[in-house]
Amino acid sequence: MRKHLLPFILLAMGLALVLSACAGLTPTPAAPAATPTPEQAAPAKTIKACYVYVGPIGDLGWTHAHDVGRRYVDDRYDWLETTYVESVAESDSPRFIDRFVVEEKCNVVFTTSFGYMDDTLKAAQKYPDTFFVHVSGYKRAPNMATMMADFYQIYYLNGLMAGALTKSGKVGYVGAHPIPEVVRHINAFTIGVREVNPNATVEVRWLYSWYDPAKAREAAESLIATGVDVLAFTEDSPTVAQVAEEYTTQKGKDVYSFGHYSPMAQYGPQSMISGQLVNWGLIYEDILTKIYLGIYTTKNLENVDYWALLSGGWQLGAPSAVELGGEFGVPINPKFEPALKAVTVNEPLLGQISVYDLVFKRIEQMKDPALLFDPFEGPINDQTGTLRIKDGQRLSYLEITTIDWFVEGVIGEPK
Numbered sequence: 001m002r003k004h005l006l007p008f009i010l011l012a013m014g015l016a017l018v019l020s021a022c023a024g025l026t027p028t029p030a031a032p033a034a035t036p037t038p039e040q041a042a043p044a045k046t047i048k049a050c051y052v053y054v055g056p057i058g059d060l061g062w063t064h065a066h067d068v069g070r071r072y073v074d075d076r077y078d079w080l081e082t083t084y085v086e087s088v089a090e091s092d093s094p095r096f097i098d099r100f101v102v103e104e105k106c107n108v109v110f111t112t113s114f115g116y117m118d119d120t121l122k123a124a125q126k127y128p129d130t131f132f133v134h135v136s137g138y139k140r141a142p143n144m145a146t147m148m149a150d151f152y153q154i155y156y157l158n159g160l161m162a163g164a165l166t167k168s169g170k171v172g173y174v175g176a177h178p179i180p181e182v183v184r185h186i187n188a189f190t191i192g193v194r195e196v197n198p199n200a201t202v203e204v205r206w207l208y209s210w211y212d213p214a215k216a217r218e219a220a221e222s223l224i225a226t227g228v229d230v231l232a233f234t235e236d237s238p239t240v241a242q243v244a245e246e247y248t249t250q251k252g253k254d255v256y257s258f259g260h261y262s263p264m265a266q267y268g269p270q271s272m273i274s275g276q277l278v279n280w281g282l283i284y285e286d287i288l289t290k291i292y293l294g295i296y297t298t299k300n301l302e303n304v305d306y307w308a309l310l311s312g313g314w315q316l317g318a319p320s321a322v323e324l325g326g327e328f329g330v331p332i333n334p335k336f337e338p339a340l341k342a343v344t345v346n347e348p349l350l351g352q353i354s355v356y357d358l359v360f361k362r363i364e365q366m367k368d369p370a371l372l373f374d375p376f377e378g379p380i381n382d383q384t385g386t387l388r389i390k391d392g393q394r395l396s397y398l399e400i401t402t403i404d405w406f407v408e409g410v411i412g413e414p415k
């Protein structure tokens with residue numbers, strides 16, 4: 001994409017509040033919504049944005065998606081320079097953050113793993129004139145914002161389809177680390193599964209690694225050996241999808257899967273039902289252009305938290321940074337549409353409805369600014385049978401982003 005000058009409309013965009021995408025969740029305000037002073041509005045000559053990645057850019061998952069977003073903004077703006085470092089162990093992040101600030105003179109440092117959170121905060125305190133943005137965390141400072149394009153709504157949608165298509169009633173989930181992000185995704189997925197198939201279970205295998213294809217294969221095959229016939233995952237390779245495809249096409253056992261973060265349909269054309277996709281570039285663009293214009297400063301980021309869901313999330317009228325599908329523009333693999341249309345459920349407000357139609361109705365409801373539906377609305381029990389969310393209540397933003405318990409139907413420990 002040819003680079004161009006910043007559209008004037010971004011000046012107006014910068015004056016809006018950052019809104020939570022969830023009605024009923026605690027909204028997180030953006031930087032002060034005041035007209036920039038002449039000094040603030042004078043654009044800097046250049047901005048150097050630097051990215052710390054937890055995995056390799058070729059992982060085809062989380063890190064790959066972030067790097068696609070980085071390249072999107074780098075190609076789009078001639079005042080922007082970017083660089084990155086990949087496969088940084090969470091314990092080693094301080095060394096690379098220091099290098100970016102001291103040696104490479106980065107104006108903005110993005111740290112893209114939950115485990116970088118505390119060290120990013122320490123760096124923000126150490127370098128008060130540098131912008132820091134941490135992905136998936138919740139700690140902030142005057143010069144440190146947070147951002148997340150979250151998939152819990154889409155995992156719920158995939159759960160609806162998994163519940164409809166499992167024949168054994170046993171669904172599997174390969175999880176990277178037991179952190180709130182992954183726990184809430186497993187919960188939302190399970191809520192969807194059991195809305196369609198109330199007796200189904202979701203069994204979890206933890207990898208304790210973001211990127212380990214060998215462990216992911218072992219976990220997927222272990223779950224299949226227990227009778228699981230649908231797999232979802234949060235890890236940064238297409239391994240689980242490849243295993244499902246092998247069983248479906250070569251081993252005489254239908255095993256279905258859902259992609260994760262990046263387009264993975266090519267790894268499961270006969271077995272991948274759908275998945276969750278992200279466009280990080282939209283959020284990176286919004287943050288970096290506001291820094292460029294002086295709307296964001298190293299004194300006003302403490303309340304800036306991008307929480308992007310289906311409804312857009314960070315700003316009125318913002319496009320959605322998350323999408324249902326195994327590839328962009330294809331929300332459901334056409335192969336599975338007839339089967340999803342054949343399974344019906346009785347929804348209290350919608351009546352008898354096919355799972356296929358319910359998926360798209362839920363998308364419509366969750367895209368509405370009023371959030372007409374949310375997966376985390378009670379009554380919801382935890383896996384011990386204890387009521388955690390009362391009838392008619394919803395989890396707050398803080399409760400969703402710090403959740404450390406599993407819902408009823410999950411087999412495994414959230415730690």
